Structure formats: structure tokens, C-alpha cells
Amino acid sequence: MADLRLQKQRPFGVPQPGRFGKPDGEPGVRVELPDALSICTIQPFRGRNGACAAALKASMGIETPATGRANRTGSDAIAWSGPDMFVAISNAPALADRLRKAVGDNAAIVDQSDGKVLFRVSGRDARALLEKGVTVDLHPRAFAAGHAALTPLSHLSVMLVQASDAPSYEIVLSRAFAADFWHWLEESAGEFGLALSADGSSR
Amino acid sequence: MxxxxxxxxxxxxxxxxxxxxxxxxxxxxxxxxxxxxxxxxxxxxxxxxxxxxxxxxxxxxxxxxxxxxxxxxxxxxxxxxxxxxxxxxxxxxxxxxxxxxxxxxxxxxxxxxxxxxxxxxxxxxxxxxxFMWPAAFWEKLYEPLIRRAAGLGRAAGVEDPDRYEKATHHCDVLVIGSGPAGLMAALTAGRSGARVLLVEQDFRLGGRLLDERQTIDDAPASAWLAAAEAELESLPEVRILRRTTLFGSYDQKAFVAVERVADHLPEPPPFLPRQRSWRIFAKRTVLTAGSIERPIVFGDNDRPGVMLAGAVRSYINRYAAKPGSSAVIFAGNDDAARTAADLVAAGVRVAAIVDPRPESSSAMQAQATAAGAELLAGSVVTRALGNKYGVQAVEIDGPAGSRTIDCDLVAVSSGWNPTIHIASHLGNKPTWNPQISAFVAHVMPEGMKAAGAAAGEFTLAAALSSGAASGAEAADATGFAARRTPAPRIEPEPSASTPLWRVRGTKGKAFVDYQHDVTAADVELAEREGFRAVEHLKRYTTLGMATDQGKTANVTGLALMAEITGNDISRVGTTTFRPPFTPVAIGALGGHSRGKQFRPTRHSPTHRWAAANGAVFVEAGQWLRAQYFPQPGDDWLAATLREAKAVRERVGFCDVSTLGKIDVQGPDGACFLDRLYANTISTLAVGKVRYGVMLREDGFVFDDGTVARLSEAHWLVTTTTANAARVLQHMEFCAQVLWPELDVRFSSVTDQWAQIAVAGPRARDLLRGIVDPAHDISDATLPYMGNKAVTVCGGTAGHLYRISFSGEIAYELAVPARFGDALMAAIAAAGKAHEALPYGTEALSMLRIEKGHPAGSELNGQTTARDLGLSKMVSTKKDFVGRMLAQRPALVDPARPILVGFKPVDRKERLAAGAHFVDVGAAPTTANDLGHMTSVTLSPVLGHWIGLGLLSRGRERIGQSVVAHDPVRGRDVKVEVCDPVFHDPQGARLRG
CATH class of the missing domain: 3.10.20.440 (2Fe-2S iron-sulphur cluster binding domain, sarcosine oxidase, alpha subunit, N-terminal domain)
Structure with a gap:
């Protein structure tokens, strides 16, 4: 039944791209929900951190980050996500297969491209928005591009990565919570004006 | 008008x-x-x-x-x-x-x-x-009466239409209060580049500077204030929160404040909350919360028109509003001169200055003369006279005897109490400072310092200099170098003060706590009846327990108790200071976490499809699951029966994405899983699935699920929906604490996969239309308890598990979650030819009860593997979590209730979960209790109600009858004990 090809769906509860909250003026917060990202967790096995890091460097061209940090090259990134645990993010498809080939039996690779959703948050008021969700100190003196944190956001668990100094952030959370995240986002960003796009098409 | x-x-x-x-x-x-x-x-x-x-x-x-x-x-x-x-x-x-x-x-x-x-x-x-007696009168008579008579305002009684939110702020230096000391602290710290947060409860900065007519650097203080405010606004790392009350101090240098974002407007503008609560983390804190003036206790001192002297000056100077036209000032401090001058400047007549001190200063005398007021030294106001609209005169007692003076305003002051609540919330007890006759925060929380009036520095000059010093010190301590600048020039001001707590021997009620109507006589009564300790005094009289928490009353009450008991006030001590400083709306504390947002809701990757197809949803843990799919005119039972029959007779499909899924990898994975589960997992072959049961350390059953071996060192473990997070937590604990030597990694993939059960005699036929033809899913290739990777619908990668919860030929098909809705639609389309129906959790439950599978009601944390009929699964050849404690005598007692099935003797009768079993003819007492019914359903196969339950010596009673006693619904049903598997006990339908 090759004619029944399955179509991808956005996570439940996240609306179609558009403008939300304060309707006028430049939106203070811009949010992108890319629909074709690859996301994988990487957990090196005992004593294999070095070999794993070398394989990742060779495969993705990215150094394995230190605790609380994220390294990136172009649109690919590897972020620390816990003790001996990392998350790789890429625009390229089939990242899990690529990483499994690269690291072999040095690490457990788990594809989370569908288990996680990633929201890119930027704009003039991005930091003021996140103040309403996370307790992490996001002042540039404390949290800058290349920093990563695992933190509650409202009542959800998220991984927060600062992608650029602008600032822009990446927020990664479990897919099933996307509706709750959106609810928080729309309420909290309402006063700034919020623009939602897919893959940056509204830029 | x-x-x-x-x-x-x-x-x-x-x-x-x-x-x-x-x-x-x-x-x-x-x-x-x-x-x-x-x-x-x-x-x-x-x-x-x-x-x-x-x-x-x-x-x-x-x-x-x-x-x-x-x-x-x-x-x-x-x-x-x-x-x-x-x-x-x-x-x-x-x-x-x-x-x-x-x-x-x-x-x-x-x-x-x-x-x-x-x-x-x-x-x-x-x-x-x-109201002690008779007790029966309390609820019906006394309490309603007291509630009507006493009490304050009424709550709205309907849901608050406004929104609240929470936010977090981190800073180097937190300055609480923007009076002169706070402004100096914020300026000094802010100029150094430190991140400064200045919090002010008023809508204007300035504190008492707004209320007094003072000069700074030989200009009106307002000029200095405007310059200070402008400079603070210009400093990039200084943030000012106005209309914000910092109401509590907590451990780890954390504070909570509430910002009244829109309380000054009729209703919040679009997209703004009414209030925002701020969690503040500060490396250093300067407490410049000012001070609160103390009243004097005398007869009928609560009449309208009796007002704190500082408030009188505030209304006159800040608001140009005159609280009266003829005033008597009653104060034992030099502020009285200031009050007199301000009143006169505003055109209010000052009839007299009543000063309890035997001798007044020359400055006071000069001021009284200038004001044209009598200065009555060594005198007191004994009583305020008047009517309900307020005071009309005061009775004065002094060296020259008693007299009455007409007035409509009495400005009172017995000095000032530093506002030290925030310094005391963590349990630090204030200390009495006899120099200023007030409690001060002597022992401070780590990183906090008081300045200005909050530190007992009551003059403007001292406030400015102590504020500057504290701000500089705080900035230095956080790694900045604050510049010390010369303090502004201030006119010298007299500040002598002798407190007079109360005037003795007065007529009329003399109030200490206005808001809770506690009088000096009440304090005396408490002392006579033995409630002398401050905390007892508070509870007995309710002094300081109102919404104002005794801000104008507490210290006076303590002073009175000290006076009555002949103690020094420093030995009487204070009651405990607790947050919040002023009342806080629950909404502000809840913020976004309200209604459906009170806790997270998880939506399955097929939620959209289910909603579009009319599902009724039920909460299962954090998840919303499709409970049943009603058609017009259906109740839940009719819908559920139709769905279950479709599975038994043809084929049905059901979203099982919500079950916990944990990916396990690593060279020691097999060993890890053997220790985790009561049964053996290591012998499971690649491409196979096994049912597994996990015990808690205490030997009771924790969770059940399946383990699929995907490759040599790769497994997929499933858990129940409700226990998914707990099982992962348990695995983390085992790996990190119990067996750190095992090399194994795991992560939750619950959200990664949309998983759909397809069950029924025609399940394979249906799936043949979904799974790509290249993949053989025949019974020979994928027998019962097998698993294999497949592609579906023309190339989407997925995984097919042949497992059954219903007892029919059944599969669970997993695809990446983004395809969940599409796969449901594809299965529904492919199922049309087979008259397939979607089914929900009710049918799922109906089918599993018919098959005697234990689920949530049986896995209740009090059952052992043996209780559930799973003894054979428990390995005797290896160690595992819970093995030792599962052997405790009480857990292997043959009389323990064990899982069996039940049918009503009269097949027409309905069964009810929760009913307790007793022998036929036995009294329904705890002593006769034999266990209880855990799950019931109307069996679509048998056409009558059936039940699962835990019955003492249940297996031995098969064939006998007991009574299911249900006092809640008032029903006793005679039931026949039977094997828990009602349908296809040989399991023939599973295979083939």
C-alpha cells in the first residue's frame, strides 16, 4: 500500500505559524518550530568518553562540550544534557544512523527526533520572556552563547541552550508537553507580541 | 457637594x-x-x-x-x-x-x-x-453567629477573571525600599556596575522624602530625589520594581515579591497580568524598609481623627490633603515640632502640643510658639471625646490638672519601630536597643544588612550615609569597587524620643491592636490568666494576628506586658515574624499554574485523530487517553461493548503510546535487567519479547510490562502508563547506587514512538495493508511474542511487536511520533474492509479482565507476585530487587488474598469493585473479611458481569460461593469463585 504515505504532524496544541499576543509593532519574541530536525541523545559507555568524543568530532566536526555548555558548527550542535550525557541536534536527516556508525559501541545513541520538540526563541524580549519561565540567571554575565542548562520551565522539564548572543535560545522538551509549553509561551509572551514560524520562514 | x-x-x-x-x-x-x-x-x-x-x-x-x-x-x-x-x-x-x-x-x-x-x-x-458549652451548639449556633458578627471583607466568591504570573530575577545587590537610605544604597552600588535591584512598594520612589519637607544640599529634597531617580534609571544594570512589595525572605538568599502590575487600573490591559510574583536571588541585600510609627494607648484612642503623626505629615505634604482643621499633637518626641510646623504651613490650627516628657527642648518650645500652640509638657491625653464621625475634643491630664481641648485631629506618636520583618523571617530574633527604644535586627541573615530607619538610623543624614555605606559594602562584596562620595549636606534635625506606651487610668476602651480590637485591658486579662509569654499573649488575645499582623500593635503589646509583669521589654522578646509582610493573593503565588495548567498534561501523538473521531478522554497519570468512542445515543457501556466485541470478533485498534518506553543499551544490559526484574530476561533472544514483573525492594510488586530484545545489547522496556516515571527513576537509582559496576545506559523513549495496538482475529489481515510488502509478518516469521523492524505505508520506519493484552492475535506497531495521527488514520482506512473499530481504555480494561490480566487495581502496591498468580515468574536461580523481602512470612502466608475470578450466582446481577468478601451467612465485619473485588466488567463474551478480586485462599475456594458485601452501594451479591481467566484459558486464540 505504498500510496498511503504517512504525513508528519506538528505536536498537538501548537498552532499554525502566525502572530499572537500584542497585535501591533515589531514582535518582541520570535519563535520557530522547525519540523525536520534530528535530535539524538549520546551516552558514552564506561571509559569510552574519549573515543566517543573523537568519533563525534570526526563525524559532526564538534567538540564534546563541558558540563553546562553546548558547542556548535553551523546549524549542528552538541549540548551537555547531564552527567555523561549529550544531545546532538542537526538539520540533516538520519542523524541517529550517522552517529551510530560513527561511535560504534562507544556510546548508546537514541533517536529522539520525534520524542523531543525544539523551539527557537529570539527577539528583543526573549530574555524577559524566559525570566517568566526559568529560574536560571540568564544575564549575559552569567549565561551566554554556548551555555546549556537543564531546568524546569513553568512546570515542564526542558533543556535550555543559548544559541547566540543576540540572544537566541533553543528550548528542547518532550513532545507530549508541547501544548502546555505553548500555553505558557502564548500567555507569557503576549505583552511583547509573539511571532511563530516554521523553520524561520517568517524572517 | x-x-x-x-x-x-x-x-x-x-x-x-x-x-x-x-x-x-x-x-x-x-x-x-x-x-x-x-x-x-x-x-x-x-x-x-x-x-x-x-x-x-x-x-x-x-x-x-x-x-x-x-x-x-x-x-x-x-x-x-x-x-x-x-x-x-x-x-x-x-x-x-x-x-x-x-x-x-x-x-x-x-x-x-x-x-x-x-x-x-x-x-x-x-x-x-x-462558647464552650453545650458542644452541640458550636456548629449550628455559635460559629455562624460569630462569623456574621466578626470578620472583615467578603471574598468575591467567583473565579478571578485575571491572570497572574511568576518571574525570576537575579542580582548582585538587592535594595528593599527606596527611601533616602535605599536610594543612596542603590546609587552607590549601581554606579560600581553591580547588578542592582531596587524594590519599592509605593508607586513613587522616595519613601519618607515624599512625606516630609526637608532639604538636601540646601535644596528641597524633591530635587535630589528627582536627580537620584533619573540617575538610577540611566544605569544599565540597575532595575527598579515599583508597586512591588517584597514580602518574604527565604533560605539561600531567596526572596519573593509581588508586583502589582495592573492594580492601579480598573482592569488589566490586554496581555498583562494583574500581578506578577518575583522570585529574587540576591548575593547581597540592603534592607532599607524604613520604619513604622507607634501609636499611644489611651481612652477611645480609636476614634476617627486620631492619626499617626507621620501619616498626618504625609497627607499634608505629599497629598495636600488636610486630615482636620484643628489639631492636638500628642507625642513624646521631637518629631512633634515637625508635625506642628507642617500643620501650620498647611493652614491647620494647632491647638496644643501634648508632650509627656517633663521638660521639652527649646526647639520644641520655639516651634510651639511659632505655631501659636500651647506646649503642655509633662502632660498626657487621657481620652478622645467625640461621636462616630470622629474626635471632637481631648481630655488632657497634666501638672496643671485636667482640661478639655477642642480638636478634630489628634496626631499621635510614640516613636518609630524599624521595619525589620524581612531580616527576621528566617528566625533571627530582633534585639532591643535602649538608645532608640526599639527592636533592631542585630543578627542578620547571611548577606543582608540594614540601613537607614530600618537600622534605627532615624535622621535623614544618618539614613543617607548608612545607605551609601551599605550599598558600597554590598557592591564590594560582590566583586565590584564602589566609589565613596561625600554625603549630601543635611540640616541638623533633633530626634530625641521617649516612648510612652500607654496612658494609665483612662476611661473608655484603650486599643492596642486596632484591627483585631485588642485593648490594654485584654493584655491585662491575659496576664492575670497566665498567658504571659509573648506567643501565649498573641494567641490568647489575638494581638497581632489580623491582616496587618500587628504592624502598629505588636511592640506596644509587648511593652504593656513587660510593664505589667515588671519585666524589661528586652527580656519579653518578640513573637515570630513570618511572611508575607502584607497579604498576598493566592493567584499571585499560583501564577500560571492554575486550572488545567495546575499540572502538566501530556497529549499522545494520536490525540488529534482521537479527538477528531469523537473520543471521550480520560486522565491517566499526566496523559489524556481515549476512553471510548461513542456513537450517537451511546452511553459508555454500549460504546465499550461494541469496541470490545469488535476485538473479539474482528479487529480493533487502540493507542498505547502512553505506556512508558525505556531504551536500554550496554554490554551489561542483560545482567542489569535480570537484577531489575523478578523473572529472567537475559535468556530472551533477539527478536523476541517477554512479559516481565518488577518488585520493589520490600518485595511487593512494583510494575509490569514487556521487554523486547532489539539486538544483542539493546532492549526496549515498557512500563504501565502510571508508573513510567517511577520505573525510570528506580532504574537510575539501581544503576547509580546499587550496581554502579554495570555498564548500561537507558533513556525514556515514551515520546519518541506512537504505538498502536491492533488486536483481533483479523489483526494480521489489517496490518498486511499497512506494513510494506517487503516485510513478512506471517505467524512463522513473527510468532506470538516476537518483534521485528518494519517499514509501513511506503517506507516509514517502524517496529512491530506481537504482544497481546486482550487474548486475541495482537500486535503493537510503533512509528516515530510525528506520524502518529497519520498512522491512526491509515489503520482506520485499512481497517474498513475488516469492520475494524478504534477502542479506548474502557474496552482495553474489559478485555483484560476477561483474560484475567492484573492491572492498576491489582498492582496496588500491596500485592505480591504470588497474590497476583505470578509465582511461576519469580526466579529462584538469580538475585533481583525485592527477592529477600518477598520471602517474609507475612508475604508468603497461604491465607493471603490471592487473585481469582468471580461470577454472580444469579447471572443477572451486577458486580461492583470495592465490595468485600465474606463467607455466605457470615456477618460483614472486619474479622470476617476475606478480601475485596478489584475490577469488574460486563463480559462481552459471557454476557454477564464478571470480576477479579483478591480472596483469602482463593484458589482453594474455586467453585465455592462467597458474598460480595458492598456497604457503599448497599448491595450484597452472592458470587461464585472461579479461575481469573474467563476467556480462552488455553491461550489458543493468541497464536496462529
Missing amino acids: SAQPYRAPTGGLIDRATTLSFSFDGRTYQGHPGDTLASALVANGVRLVGRSFKYHRPRGIFASGAEEPNALVELRTGARREPNTRATQIELYGGLVANSQNRWPSLDFDLMAINGFAGPLISAGFYYKT
Whole structure:
């Protein structure tokens, strides 16, 4: 039944791209929900951190980050996500297969491209928005591009990565919570004006 | 009606160009931007603003800030009505509606005022004594009566239409309060580059600078204030939160404040919350919260028109509103001179300055002369005379005897208490400083320092210099180098003060705590009855327990107790300071976490499809699951029966994505899983699935699920929906703490996969239309308990598990979650030819009860593997979590209730879960209890009700009858004990 090809769906509860909250003026917060990202967790096995890091460097061209940090090259990134645990993010498809080939039996690779959703948050008021969700100190003196944190956001668990100094952030959370995240986002960003796009098409 | 008869024509920080109309108790008045409700009422000559809590005594505005005990109003109407708001802190806006509280039928004519005559019945501790007997009267008579008579405002009673939010701020230096000390601290720290947060509860910065007529650097203080504010605004790392009350101090240098974002508006503008609560983390804190003035206890000192002297100056100077036309000042401190001068400047006659100190300073005398007022040294006011609209005269007792002086305003002061609440919230006890006759925060929380009046530095010069020093010190301590600048020039000011707590031997009630109607006599009574310790005094008299938490009352109450017991006040101590400093709306604490957002909701990757196809949803843990799919006219049972029959007779499909899925990898994975599960997992072959049961350390069953071996060192473990997070947590604990030597990694993939069960005799036929033809899914290739990778619908990668919860031929097909809705649609389409139906959790449950599978009601944390009939699964050849404690005598007692099935002897009868079993003819008592019914359903196969339950010696009773006793529904049903597997006990339908 090759004619029944399955179509991808956005996570439940996240609306179609558009403008939300304060309707006028430049939106203070811009949010992108890319629909074709690859996301994988990487957990090196005992004593294999070095070999794993070398394989990742060779495969993705990215150094394995230190605790609380994220390294990136172009649109690919590897972020620390816990003790001996990392998350790789890429625009390229089939990242899990690529990483499994690269690291072999040095690490457990788990594809989370569908288990996680990633929201890119930027704009003039991005930091003021996140103040309403996370307790992490996001002042540039404390949290800058290349920093990563695992933190509650409202009542959800998220991984927060600062992608650029602008600032822009990446927020990664479990897919099933996307509706709750959106609810928080729309309420909290309402006063700034919020623009939602897919893959940056509204830029 | 004359417009604002008590408003001075010039001066004050109000915008006369704009007039705002507002209503109080149904009458319309005018005020200006910059007013508070209290100042606008003062300007309009409104003196009576409320009735007191217990005696319903007429009360007027007493203070001008957060400490106000009397002027509490219900603000706004309808769903936005907010009780017990302090008129002194309500910023006036056009259209404001406020009503007085605790009066019936009206403020002017209050029937409950008779309570004043019933005083002896409701004195201190009255509710411990008067209403003790008979006990039966309490609920029906006494309590409703007291509730109607006592109490303050009424809650809105309907849902708050507004939104609240929470936010976090981190800073190097937190400055609490923006009076002169706070401004200096913020400026000094801010100039160094430190991240400074300045929090001010008022809508204007300045603190007492707004209320007094003082000079700084030989110019009016307002000029200095404007420059300071402008500079603070210009410093990039300084943030100012106005209209924000920092109400509590917590461990780890954390604070919570509430910002009244929109309380100064009729309703919040679009997209803004009413209030925002701030969690603040500060490396250093400068407490510059100022001080609160103390009243004096004398006869009928609660009459409207008796007002704190500092509040009198505030109304005159800041708001250009005159609280009276003829004043008597009663104060034992040099501030009295300031009060007299300000009153005279505002055109208020000063009839007398009553100074209890035997000798007044020359400055005081000069001021009295300038004011044309009598200075009565060594004298006291013994009683305020007047009517319900306020004071008309005072009785004075002095060296020259007694006399009466006419006045409509009594400005009282017994000195100032540093506002040290925030320094005391963590349990630090304040210390008495005899030099200033006040409690100060001597031992401070880590990283905090007080400055200005909050530190007992009451003069402006001292406030500015101590603020600057504390700000500099705080900035230095956080790694910045603060520049010390010379302090501004201040005129010397006299600040001598001798407290007079109360005037003895007065007639009339002499109030200590206005808001809770506690009098000096109540404190004496408490002492006589043995409630002398401060915490006892507080509970017995309710002193300091009202919404103002005794801000104007506590220290006076303590001083009285000290005086009565002949103790020094330093030995009496203080009661415990607790957050919040002023009342906080629950909404502000809850923020976004309200209604459906109270806790997270998880939506399955097929939620959209289920909703579009009419599913009724049920909460399962955090998840919403499709419960059943009703058709028109269906109830839940009809829908469920149809769905279950489809599975038994043809084929059905059901979303099982919500079950926990944990990916396990690693060279020691097999060993890890063997230790985790009671049964053996290591022998499971690649491409196979096994049912597994996990015990808790205490030997009871923890969870059940399946383990699929995907490759040599790769497994997929499933858990129940409810226990998914706990199982992962348990695995983390085992890996990190119990067996750190095992090399294994795991992560939750619950959200990664949309998983759909396809069950029924035609399940394979249906799936043949979904799984790509290249993949053989015949019974030979994929037998019962097999698993394999497949592609579906023309190339989407997925995984097929042949497992069954229903007892029919069944599969679970997993695809990446983004395809969940599409796969449901594809299965529904492919299922049309097979008359397939979607089914929900009700049918799932119906089918599993028919098959005797234990689920949530049986895995209740009190059952062992043996209780559930799973003894054979428990390995005797290896160690695993729970093995030892599962062998405890009570857990292997043959009399323990064990899982069996039940059928009603009369097949027409309905069964009910929760019913307890007793022998036929036995009394339904605890002693005769044999166990209970855990799950029931109407069996689509058998056509009558069936049940699963835990019955003592159940297997031995198969074939016998017991009574299922259900006192809740009032039903006793005779039931036959049977094997728990009602359908296909040989499992023939599973295979093939």
C-alpha cells in the first residue's frame, strides 16, 4: 500500500505559524518550530568518553562540550544534557544512523527526533520572556552563547541552550508537553507580541 | 457637594490638572492622579471609613502606608472584588469603586455596634470560654453567629477573571525600599556596575522624602530625589520594581515579591497580568524598609481623627490633603515640632502640643510658639471625646490638672519601630536597643544588612550615609569597587524620643491592636490568666494576628506586658515574624499554574485523530487517553461493548503510546535487567519479547510490562502508563547506587514512538495493508511474542511487536511520533474492509479482565507476585530487587488474598469493585473479611458481569460461593469463585 504515505504532524496544541499576543509593532519574541530536525541523545559507555568524543568530532566536526555548555558548527550542535550525557541536534536527516556508525559501541545513541520538540526563541524580549519561565540567571554575565542548562520551565522539564548572543535560545522538551509549553509561551509572551514560524520562514 | 473641601490649593505630588471620580460606599467623590484612596478620602473630608472587627466601632484612617489597621475596604465589584485592601496603598484611578467592610446594614448605622456593650462577653480569649458549652451548639449556633458578627471583607466568591504570573530575577545587590537610605544604597552600588535591584512598594520612589519637607544640599529634597531617580534609571544594570512589595525572605538568599502590575487600573490591559510574583536571588541585600510609627494607648484612642503623626505629615505634604482643621499633637518626641510646623504651613490650627516628657527642648518650645500652640509638657491625653464621625475634643491630664481641648485631629506618636520583618523571617530574633527604644535586627541573615530607619538610623543624614555605606559594602562584596562620595549636606534635625506606651487610668476602651480590637485591658486579662509569654499573649488575645499582623500593635503589646509583669521589654522578646509582610493573593503565588495548567498534561501523538473521531478522554497519570468512542445515543457501556466485541470478533485498534518506553543499551544490559526484574530476561533472544514483573525492594510488586530484545545489547522496556516515571527513576537509582559496576545506559523513549495496538482475529489481515510488502509478518516469521523492524505505508520506519493484552492475535506497531495521527488514520482506512473499530481504555480494561490480566487495581502496591498468580515468574536461580523481602512470612502466608475470578450466582446481577468478601451467612465485619473485588466488567463474551478480586485462599475456594458485601452501594451479591481467566484459558486464540 505504498500510496498511503504517512504525513508528519506538528505536536498537538501548537498552532499554525502566525502572530499572537500584542497585535501591533515589531514582535518582541520570535519563535520557530522547525519540523525536520534530528535530535539524538549520546551516552558514552564506561571509559569510552574519549573515543566517543573523537568519533563525534570526526563525524559532526564538534567538540564534546563541558558540563553546562553546548558547542556548535553551523546549524549542528552538541549540548551537555547531564552527567555523561549529550544531545546532538542537526538539520540533516538520519542523524541517529550517522552517529551510530560513527561511535560504534562507544556510546548508546537514541533517536529522539520525534520524542523531543525544539523551539527557537529570539527577539528583543526573549530574555524577559524566559525570566517568566526559568529560574536560571540568564544575564549575559552569567549565561551566554554556548551555555546549556537543564531546568524546569513553568512546570515542564526542558533543556535550555543559548544559541547566540543576540540572544537566541533553543528550548528542547518532550513532545507530549508541547501544548502546555505553548500555553505558557502564548500567555507569557503576549505583552511583547509573539511571532511563530516554521523553520524561520517568517524572517 | 463641595469638591475636595480638605484639599490644599497648592502643593503635594498630585496632578490637579486631571480629576478622577471614584465611589466609596455608593457616594461619588473626586481625587487626582497621585492620590491613594485614603488621601482622596481625607481630601474629601471622609472620616468614617470602617467598623472594627469585633466591637463594630467606627474607625477612620489611621496611617498612610502598609501598616494601616483600620481603613480596609472591599475594592472593585463582582468577580474582581478584593476584600481587606488597605485604602492607604490603593492608588487612585478613575472609576474606582470601594466599599467599607464589617458593617450592617450600613457604615453609618451599624446594628452590630451593640457588641461594644457586650464587651465582657467577647473579651480576650472569649472563644475559648464563652462558647464552650453545650458542644452541640458550636456548629449550628455559635460559629455562624460569630462569623456574621466578626470578620472583615467578603471574598468575591467567583473565579478571578485575571491572570497572574511568576518571574525570576537575579542580582548582585538587592535594595528593599527606596527611601533616602535605599536610594543612596542603590546609587552607590549601581554606579560600581553591580547588578542592582531596587524594590519599592509605593508607586513613587522616595519613601519618607515624599512625606516630609526637608532639604538636601540646601535644596528641597524633591530635587535630589528627582536627580537620584533619573540617575538610577540611566544605569544599565540597575532595575527598579515599583508597586512591588517584597514580602518574604527565604533560605539561600531567596526572596519573593509581588508586583502589582495592573492594580492601579480598573482592569488589566490586554496581555498583562494583574500581578506578577518575583522570585529574587540576591548575593547581597540592603534592607532599607524604613520604619513604622507607634501609636499611644489611651481612652477611645480609636476614634476617627486620631492619626499617626507621620501619616498626618504625609497627607499634608505629599497629598495636600488636610486630615482636620484643628489639631492636638500628642507625642513624646521631637518629631512633634515637625508635625506642628507642617500643620501650620498647611493652614491647620494647632491647638496644643501634648508632650509627656517633663521638660521639652527649646526647639520644641520655639516651634510651639511659632505655631501659636500651647506646649503642655509633662502632660498626657487621657481620652478622645467625640461621636462616630470622629474626635471632637481631648481630655488632657497634666501638672496643671485636667482640661478639655477642642480638636478634630489628634496626631499621635510614640516613636518609630524599624521595619525589620524581612531580616527576621528566617528566625533571627530582633534585639532591643535602649538608645532608640526599639527592636533592631542585630543578627542578620547571611548577606543582608540594614540601613537607614530600618537600622534605627532615624535622621535623614544618618539614613543617607548608612545607605551609601551599605550599598558600597554590598557592591564590594560582590566583586565590584564602589566609589565613596561625600554625603549630601543635611540640616541638623533633633530626634530625641521617649516612648510612652500607654496612658494609665483612662476611661473608655484603650486599643492596642486596632484591627483585631485588642485593648490594654485584654493584655491585662491575659496576664492575670497566665498567658504571659509573648506567643501565649498573641494567641490568647489575638494581638497581632489580623491582616496587618500587628504592624502598629505588636511592640506596644509587648511593652504593656513587660510593664505589667515588671519585666524589661528586652527580656519579653518578640513573637515570630513570618511572611508575607502584607497579604498576598493566592493567584499571585499560583501564577500560571492554575486550572488545567495546575499540572502538566501530556497529549499522545494520536490525540488529534482521537479527538477528531469523537473520543471521550480520560486522565491517566499526566496523559489524556481515549476512553471510548461513542456513537450517537451511546452511553459508555454500549460504546465499550461494541469496541470490545469488535476485538473479539474482528479487529480493533487502540493507542498505547502512553505506556512508558525505556531504551536500554550496554554490554551489561542483560545482567542489569535480570537484577531489575523478578523473572529472567537475559535468556530472551533477539527478536523476541517477554512479559516481565518488577518488585520493589520490600518485595511487593512494583510494575509490569514487556521487554523486547532489539539486538544483542539493546532492549526496549515498557512500563504501565502510571508508573513510567517511577520505573525510570528506580532504574537510575539501581544503576547509580546499587550496581554502579554495570555498564548500561537507558533513556525514556515514551515520546519518541506512537504505538498502536491492533488486536483481533483479523489483526494480521489489517496490518498486511499497512506494513510494506517487503516485510513478512506471517505467524512463522513473527510468532506470538516476537518483534521485528518494519517499514509501513511506503517506507516509514517502524517496529512491530506481537504482544497481546486482550487474548486475541495482537500486535503493537510503533512509528516515530510525528506520524502518529497519520498512522491512526491509515489503520482506520485499512481497517474498513475488516469492520475494524478504534477502542479506548474502557474496552482495553474489559478485555483484560476477561483474560484475567492484573492491572492498576491489582498492582496496588500491596500485592505480591504470588497474590497476583505470578509465582511461576519469580526466579529462584538469580538475585533481583525485592527477592529477600518477598520471602517474609507475612508475604508468603497461604491465607493471603490471592487473585481469582468471580461470577454472580444469579447471572443477572451486577458486580461492583470495592465490595468485600465474606463467607455466605457470615456477618460483614472486619474479622470476617476475606478480601475485596478489584475490577469488574460486563463480559462481552459471557454476557454477564464478571470480576477479579483478591480472596483469602482463593484458589482453594474455586467453585465455592462467597458474598460480595458492598456497604457503599448497599448491595450484597452472592458470587461464585472461579479461575481469573474467563476467556480462552488455553491461550489458543493468541497464536496462529
